[in-house]
Structures are given as C-alpha cells and as structure tokens.
Amino acid sequence: MAKQFETINSELEEFISQQKIFFVxxxxxxxxxxxxxxxxxxxxxxxxxxxxxxxxxxxxxxTAAHLLNNNRMTIMFCSFEAKPLIxxxxxxxxxxxxxxxxxxEHISLFFTQTGSRQLIDMEVEMVQTSCGFAVPFMEYxxxxxxxxxxxxxxxxxxxxxxxxxxxxxxxxxxxxGIVRD
Numbered sequence: 001m002a003k004q005f006e007t008i009n010s011e012l013e014e015f016i017s018q019q020k021i022f023f024v025x026x027x028x029x030x031x032x033x034x035x036x037x038x039x040x041x042x043x044x045x046x047x048x049x050x051x052x053x054x055x056x057x058x059x060x061x062x063t064a065a066h067l068l069n070n071n072r073m074t075i076m077f078c079s080f081e082a083k084p085l086i087x088x089x090x091x092x093x094x095x096x097x098x099x100x101x102x103x104x105e106h107i108s109l110f111f112t113q114t115g116s117r118q119l120i121d122m123e124v125e126m127v128q129t130s131c132g133f134a135v136p137f138m139e140y141x142x143x144x145x146x147x148x149x150x151x152x153x154x155x156x157x158x159x160x161x162x163x164x165x166x167x168x169x170x171x172x173x174x175x176x177g178i179v180r181d
Contacts, residue, residue: 115151
C-alpha cells in the first residue's frame with residue numbers, strides 16, 4: 001500500500017496545499033521525541049525537494065533545539081475529509097531565526113504574524129504515501145485565532161521576553177538558538 005518517491009510530484013503538492021494541518025517530528029540521539037501539530041497556512045513547497053514552514057511562538061521550542069543537534073525531520077500530512085491518504089516527507093532541516101539573512105530572504109513567502117519565531121527549511125530526501133484507511137473523517141470548521149490574539153496582545157517586545165523565559169532551551173535543557181534581539 002505504501003509508495004515511495006524521491007521528490008514531491010505535482011499531485012502530492014496539490015494534496016499538501018489542501019491540508020489544514022501537518023505534523024512535525026524531530027528527535028536528538030538522546031532525550032524526548034517531539035511531535036507537533038502545525039497549521040495556519042504556514043507551509044510552502046519551494047521545489048520538488050525543498051519545503052519551508054513558518055514556526056510560530058509556542059509553549060516550547062523543541063524543533064529548533066533538535067535541529068541544532070540532529071537535523072533529521074519528518075513531516076506528515078493526512079487527509080481527514082476526502083480521499084484517504086497519509087503523506088510523509090523525510091529529510092534534513094535547519095532553522096532560520098529573525099536575525100539571519102535567510103529569514104530576510106524567505107519571510108515574504110508567509111503571512112505577517114506577531115510571534116513568528118523561525119523559518120524551518122527542509123531538504124526532502126524521501127517522500128512516502130500510505131493508505132490512510134483508518135484515519136477518521138473530520139470536518140474542518142475554521143482556524144483558531146487564539147495564538148494570533150495571544151501574540152498580538154503581547155506585542156513584539158512581549159514575545160521576545162517570552163522567548164527569553166520559555167523558548168531558549170528544550171525540555172531536555174538543550175539550547176534552541178533563539179535570542180532576544
């Protein structure tokens with residue numbers, strides 16, 4: 001049932017563009033494995049072998065810490081509404097912070113959002129699809145505005161204070177690379 005591809009073809013890119021949520025998995029050699037849901041139109045296919053997503057401020061910053069220590073990443077999409085399908089992208093990734101030149105080169109691909117924390121750039125090494133026959137049907141209703149409202153209320157300075165208090169180290173105490181400019 002599973003099929004493997006070297007790159008993202010046009011059919012899979014179309015599937016990605018229709019999804020409202022994706023999941024990101026990272027891990028270091030030791031410590032906790034991280035699996036995070038993402039949404040809010042924050043994912044872009046840059047080429048058949050390169051994707052990027054905007055990482056917004058959250059309660060932790062595991063992905064950034066993991067990527068500094070082991071740059072393996074898996075991204076998973078699954079269809080909850082239409083034809084059943086699970087799509088996984090396997091690759092190597094790096095995080096760009098607002099102070100980096102890469103941030104300036106790519107941030108225009110995404111919406112303006114208070115709390116934008118990193119751009120995650122992944123080179124896709126393998127693409128795999130599987131059936132998704134056991135994934136339940138769920139109906140998309142709308143995006144939540146809770147994170148946006150929270151970040152807007154804090155403002156840019158408040159977000160940077162939050163980074164300093166909550167986002168500089170992973171759950172395992174590993175540095176994330178985020179700094180308050």
